[in-house]
Amino acid sequence: MIDYKKLAGKEIESLKPYIPGKPVKELERELGVEKALKMASNENPLGPSPKAMEALKDFMPEMGRYPYGDVYYLRKKLAKRLNVDGDRIIFGTGSNEIIELAMRTFVSTDEHVMSPAPSFSVYGIIAQAMRASCKWIPTKEDFSYDFEKLAEEIDDKTRIIFLANPNNPTGLHFTDEELVNFMEKVPADCIVVMDEAYYEYVDANDYPDTIKMLDKYPNMMVMRTFSKAYGLAALRVGFAVGHPDAIDMLNRVRQPFNTNMGGQIAAEAALDDSDFLRRVIHENRQGKAYIYRELERLGIEYVPTQANFMLVKVGDGEKVFNELLKEGVIVRYLGPGLGEYIRVSIGTADENGTFIEKLEKILKR
Numbered sequence: 001m002i003d004y005k006k007l008a009g010k011e012i013e014s015l016k017p018y019i020p021g022k023p024v025k026e027l028e029r030e031l032g033v034e035k036a037l038k039m040a041s042n043e044n045p046l047g048p049s050p051k052a053m054e055a056l057k058d059f060m061p062e063m064g065r066y067p068y069g070d071v072y073y074l075r076k077k078l079a080k081r082l083n084v085d086g087d088r089i090i091f092g093t094g095s096n097e098i099i100e101l102a103m104r105t106f107v108s109t110d111e112h113v114m115s116p117a118p119s120f121s122v123y124g125i126i127a128q129a130m131r132a133s134c135k136w137i138p139t140k141e142d143f144s145y146d147f148e149k150l151a152e153e154i155d156d157k158t159r160i161i162f163l164a165n166p167n168n169p170t171g172l173h174f175t176d177e178e179l180v181n182f183m184e185k186v187p188a189d190c191i192v193v194m195d196e197a198y199y200e201y202v203d204a205n206d207y208p209d210t211i212k213m214l215d216k217y218p219n220m221m222v223m224r225t226f227s228k229a230y231g232l233a234a235l236r237v238g239f240a241v242g243h244p245d246a247i248d249m250l251n252r253v254r255q256p257f258n259t260n261m262g263g264q265i266a267a268e269a270a271l272d273d274s275d276f277l278r279r280v281i282h283e284n285r286q287g288k289a290y291i292y293r294e295l296e297r298l299g300i301e302y303v304p305t306q307a308n309f310m311l312v313k314v315g316d317g318e319k320v321f322n323e324l325l326k327e328g329v330i331v332r333y334l335g336p337g338l339g340e341y342i343r344v345s346i347g348t349a350d351e352n353g354t355f356i357e358k359l360e361k362i363l364k365r
């Protein structure tokens with residue numbers, strides 16, 4: 001008998017796959033409930049921009065063709081928007097693919113990447129899948145990044161440092177000053193990938209303008225996505241902006257048609273719909289303020305957020321997660337390291353109201 005586990009090796013066998021938030025339909029089937037709410041994957045509760053949907057309809061007859069491998073039109077529009085040259089941008093199947101591309105391009109098996117912990121688990125999964133590793137550096141008690149420790153832990157095998165800003169799952173951001181201080185300590189041959197998946201939601205005015213820093217720091221790369229504020233998670237479009245030489249190397253490794261055409265067209269239309277984006281950000285702010293208020297009324301602690309999700313300290317996170325599931329509300333339990341918390345994605349006003357109502361009911365039991 002062929003031994004697939006042995007063939008894959010111990011790194012793969014011991015990999016813990018990423019567990020996505022439960023899809024709504026699955027929960028509805030399991031519990032026999034009619035209308036479940038998904039507040040688990042930091043998606044946009046308003047969905048995609050109507051302009052993106054319209055553009056996709058027109059594209060349908062073209063689905064038999066391969067996508068533009070060079071992402072020509074979207075690249076042009078985005079480059080103009082970000083005020084950078086087009087050859088500084090690489091697109092991917094979500095920013096997840098850029099994380100993978102960066103590691104496949106720059107990290108060898110005896111090297112490692114680094115990230116504060118807790119943060120986005122995908123950094124570790126991909127590193128391990130590549131037979132490299134991820135060094136997780138614990139955050140401080142208040143979940144802020146321990147930049148001193150991060151800098152101390154860098155050695156000549158540290159190829160990439162992933163810094164999610166704001167961080168997932170905490171929603172916390174770090175400042176321009178903190179980033180500049182840290183960058184001064186990072187060796188020139190160690191890449192810092194700024195993971196700005198939630199960039200559009202940030203309202204802190206000390207948040208770093210990283211695109212502007214790229215000239216000063218050629219070892220920095222900035223990664224963003226159309227999955228969150230632009231509401232296109234299903235279409236999988238992410239991108240990174242960096243030094244043209246870095247982008248050139250990534251381009252050699254990527255698959256020729258890695259960014260699907262529906263995604264390119266929808267993302268291009270979404271970039272033009274600034275009214276929709278403003279509404280998304282406004283609703284998120286309102287939702288956040290409402291949830292803060294209600295949690296304060298209930299005497300429940302939370303971590304103030306710069307993103308479209310937040311950590312809520314409920315005591316027994318796993319139990320509350322399961323109780324909420326039974327009530328048809330899907331949130332996220334993040335494991336024993338954050339055992340007292342659940343992570344909830346901010347929804348529409350109705351969804352936020354239902355979440356609070358169900359949480360109150362559960363905690364009163």
Ligand SMILES: Cc1ncc(COP(=O)(O)O)c(C=O)c1O
Binds near residue numbers: 167
């Ligand atoms: C911090 C962070 N980075 C990257 C991603 C990946 O997003 P996508 O692959 O949809 O662009 C996510 C998704 O949840 C995230 O939370």
